[in-house]
Amino acid sequence: MNKKFYVTTPIYYINDIPHIGHTCTTIAADILARMHRQLGDDVFFLTGTDEHGQKVAECAQKEGLDVQVYCDKIAPTFINAWKELNISNDFFIRTTDPRHEKVVQELLQKIYDKGDVYKAKYEGWYCIGCEKFLTETDLVEKHCPLHPPEKTVQKSEENWFFKLSKYAPQLIEILEKKNYIFPGGKRNEVVAKLKSGVNDISLSRENVSWGIPLPWDKTQTSYVWFDALINYYSATQFLEDKAGFWPADLHLLGKEILWFHTVIWQAMLLSAEISIPEKTYTHSFYMVDGQKMSKSLGNVISPKQLTELFGVDGARYLIARSFPSENDSDVGIERFKERYNADLANNLGNLVSRVSKLADKLRITNYELRVDDKFQKLVDELKFDEAISWIFEEYIDKSNNRLNEVAPWKLEVADPKRIEVLTECSQNIRKAAYYLKPIMPNTCEKIEKCFEGEIKAPESGLFPRIG
Numbered sequence: 073m074n075k076k077f078y079v080t081t082p083i084y085y086i087n088d089i090p091h092i093g094h095t096c097t098t099i100a101a102d103i104l105a106r107m108h109r110q111l112g113d114d115v116f117f118l119t120g121t122d123e124h125g126q127k128v129a130e131c132a133q134k135e136g137l138d139v140q141v142y143c144d145k146i147a148p149t150f151i152n153a154w155k156e157l158n159i160s161n162d163f164f165i166r167t168t169d170p171r172h173e174k175v176v177q178e179l180l181q182k183i184y185d186k187g188d189v190y191k192a193k194y195e196g197w198y199c200i201g202c203e204k205f206l207t208e209t210d211l212v213e214k215h216c217p218l219h220p221p222e223k224t225v226q227k228s229e230e231n232w233f234f235k236l237s238k239y240a241p242q243l244i245e246i247l248e249k250k251n252y253i254f255p256g257g258k259r260n261e262v263v264a265k266l267k268s269g270v271n272d273i274s275l276s277r278e279n280v281s282w283g284i285p286l287p288w289d290k291t292q293t294s295y296v297w298f299d300a301l302i303n304y305y306s307a308t309q310f311l312e313d314k315a316g317f318w319p320a321d322l323h324l325l326g327k328e329i330l331w332f333h334t335v336i337w338q339a340m341l342l343s344a345e346i347s348i349p350e351k352t353y354t355h356s357f358y359m360v361d362g363q364k365m366s367k368s369l370g371n372v373i374s375p376k377q378l379t380e381l382f383g384v385d386g387a388r389y390l391i392a393r394s395f396p397s398e399n400d401s402d403v404g405i406e407r408f409k410e411r412y413n414a415d416l417a418n419n420l421g422n423l424v425s426r427v428s429k430l431a432d433k434l435r436i437t438n439y440e441l442r443v444d445d446k447f448q449k450l451v452d453e454l455k456f457d458e459a460i461s462w463i464f465e466e467y468i469d470k471s472n473n474r475l476n477e478v479a480p481w482k483l484e485v486a487d488p489k490r491i492e493v494l495t496e497c498s499q500n501i502r503k504a505a506y507y508l509k510p511i512m513p514n515t516c517e518k519i520e521k522c523f524e525g526e527i528k529a530p531e532s533g534l535f536p537r538i539g
Contacts, residue, residue, distance in 0.1 A: 074112055074114040075112075075113045075114065076113065076114045076316065076317055076321070077104075077108040077113040077114070077321050077322075078308075078317040078320045078322070079104050079105055079108075079115070079117050079118070079320070079321060079324065080101070080118045080119070080304050080322070080323050080324065081097050081098050081101045081118070081325075082097065082323075082324070082326065082329060082333075083119070083121055083122040083165065083167065083300055084121055084122060084150055085121075085122050085127075085128075086121045086122060086123045086128055086131075086143050086146045086147060087128055087146070089149055089374070090153040090154075090375050091365070091372050091373060091374055091375075092358050092360075092365070092372075092373040092374070092375070092378070093326065093358060093365065094150075094153075094375075095375045095378070095391060096355070096394075096395055096396065097324050097325070097326065097355065098154060098157070098159055098161075099157065099388055099391045099392065100324055100355070100391075100395060100454060101117060101119065101324050102117065102158075102161070102388075102510075103451065103456065103510045103511055104451065104452070104510075105160055105161075105510075106160060106509065106510035106513065107443065107451050107510045110443055110509070110510065111443055116163075116308075116314050117160060117161045117163075118161065118162065118165060118303075118307050119154065119159070119161045119164060119165075120150075120163075120165035120303060121146075121150055121165075121166050121167070122167055122296070122303075123143045123147070123166055123168045124168070124283045124284065124294075124296050124299050125280065125282065125283060125296035126200055126203065126277070126280050126282070126296075127201065127203060128142070128282060129280070129281070129282040130200075139282050140168060143166070147166055150164075151164055153376070156375065156376070156379055157379065157384060158384055158385075158513060158514065162314075163307055163311060163314075165303050165306070165307050167303060169310075172303060172306045172307075172310070174310070175302060175305065175306035175309050175310060176284050176299050176306065177284065177285075177286075177287040178287075179302055179305070179306075179340070179344050179346075180275070181287045182343070182345070183234065183275075183340060183344055184288050186343050186345075188234060188235045188238065188343045189235070190232070190235070191230065191231070191232050191233070192233050193228070193229070193230050193231075194228070194229055194230075194231050194274050195226075195227070195228045196226065196227065197211060197224055197225070197227070198224070198225055198226070198227040199215075199216035199218070199219055199224050200223045200224075201218060201219030201223040202218060202328075203295075203296045203297065205227075206224070207271070211224070218328060229277070229278040229279065230278060231275065231276045231277065231278060231292065231295075232274070232276040232286065232289065232292060233272045233275060234272060234273050234274075234275040234339075234340070234343075235272055236270055236271070236272050236273045236335070236336060236339050237269075237270045237271060237272050238339075239342050239343065240270040240335075240339075243266055243335060243338055243342075244266050246338075246348075247259060247262070247263050248263070252338075252348065253334050253352055253354070254352065254353045254354070254453075255353070255398045257398065258327070258354045261330070262330065265331070265335075266335065270335070273295075275294070275295055275298055276289070276293060277292060277294075277295055277296075278292055280293055280296075281293065283295075283296060283299065284299050297336065301332060301336065301337040304320055304323065304337075304349070305318055305341075305346065318346075318347065319346075319348060319350055321349070321351060322350065322351050322352070322353060323351070323352040325352060325353070325354050325355075326354070326355060326357065327354050327355065327357065333352050333354075334352050334354075337349075355395065355396050355397055355398075355454065356396040356397065356398065356399050356400045356401065357396055357400045357401075358373075358396055358400070358401055358403055359400050359402040359403070360372075360403060360404055361403075361404040373403070373405070375387065378390065378408070381538065382408065382412050382538070383535075385512035385513070385514055385515040385516075386412055386416060386512075386535065388512055389412075389415070389460075389508075389511055389512055390408050390411060390412060392456040392460060392511045393411060393415070393457055394408075394411075394457075395454065395456045395457065397455060397456075397457075409538050413537055415464070416534075416535040417535040417536065417537040417538070418537070419464070419468060420464075420504070420534075420535070421533060423475075423497075423501065424501060424519055424530065424534055425529070425530070425533065425534075426475065427471070427475070427497045427498055427501060427527075428522050428523070428528065428529040428530065430480055430494055431494040431495075431497075431498055431527045432528065433526055433527065433528075434491065434494055434495065434526070435525060435526050435527075436495055436499060436523065438525060441502070441503060441506045443507075444507075447459055447462060447463070447507055451510070460508075460511070463504050463508060464504075466500075466504075467500040467503050468500070468501075470500060471496070471497040471500045471501065474493055474496060475493065475497060478490075480493050480494055498523050501519060501523055502523045502524075504519075505519040505523070506520070515535075518530055518534065519534070
């Protein structure tokens with residue numbers, strides 16, 4: 073039987089448009105999904121949109137639209153953005169899907185039946201931008217640090233609460249025996265916060281109609297985060313052929329949603345007596361030319377900008393190279409141009425062009441390739457930059473060095489030395505294309521076709537230099 077591999081991105085807020093932050097998480101998940109398919113694994117790759125909550129209703133109201141009509145208008149911007157980036161997700165989930173809503177109510181009912189829900193009054197701070205209840209320690213100058221001051225408001229309402237504090241000792245025990253939080257620094261951060269004391273969390277909203285009604289109290293709707301988190305599980309329940317994929321092998325997320333995914337979500341699953349995910353990986357943020365990315369600064373980089381400048385595979389490559397794994401990654405259009413020209417136009421693209429022209433009509437032996445354990449480990453740990461560096465060092469740089477050393481263009485066509493070095497370089501290019509295929513699928517497929525059997529040059533340059 074094939075090994076199963078289930079990877080998810082966060083579901084993205086419907087009130088935004090895709091930007092480089094969304095893009096990096098989605099491309100990272102796609103690279104992992106494609107590599108595991110190369111390994112022969114049975115893959116389920118899920119992404120989607122988060123469509124309930126107060127701020128979605130407010131955005132719809134500003135546009136004078138019915139909220140569902142607004143969601144139906146915005147969701148395709150994400151669907152189309154991922155299609156344009158050649159994202160190979162198996163399903164795109166929307167939290168307004170009635171099938172998802174049904175599973176949410178079933179899971180919340182399990183938590184209620186377990187005795188882990190009670191009614192109480194909430195009084196305190198709430199960030200409309202994050203759709204998040206805040207403690208005093210979350211505040212910076214009395215407002216959420218991620219959004220403008222006017223987005224942080226005081227709330228007083230009677231809600232249903234989830235006994236999160238009940239599960240803190242169990243989560244600490246799990247994290248100390250079998251860690252599911254990566255990188256390690258994030259695990260330490262979560263454990264420290266769990267040990268410092270955990271408050272119960274509101275599970276519902278009293279005056280937010282745009283949400284999923286609680287099954288035991290139709291006057292209240294599910295707090296949007298409870299609804300959103302359940303998507304990872306719900307898709308495996310209403311898609312019959314995906315029923316065996318739970319628990320997820322990997323949740324990919326940004327650092328601003330660490331607590332929700334590594335504590336609240338896990339506690340919900342423990343309460344409902346459902347297996348918890350195998351692993352969560354929390355990446356950092358992009359900085360743009362040394363500054364935080366923001367609409368007000370006008371420095372938001374969209375996936376469309378990247379594909380128009382660098383092509384689809386060029387954009388995917390640049391995201392992988394700059395992926396903000398453990399630390400924030402400082403990027404910018406000019407830096408992307410330098411990296412694209414250096415790595416792709418001048419190095420890989422030039423190598424493919426030179427070797428294919430010199431080795432025109434030369435026949436090489438085809439053989440089955442398999443993913444090297446070192447490469448697989450680097451990709452599974454989301455160390456994309458290291459994985460790509462390994463490919464360049466092992467196959468691309470070695471080939472360039474061999475070409476410069478032997479200078480086959482100076483030798484006769486039938487010279488054994490010329491044939492030897494061009495065969496060696498051709499095989500290296502095939503291997504490089506095989507490893508780079510999850511990152512640049514279309515380009516690497518073209519390279520493979522040129523270097524299978526009788527070598528032929530690509531019809532056009534793979535990576536035109538950008539000025």
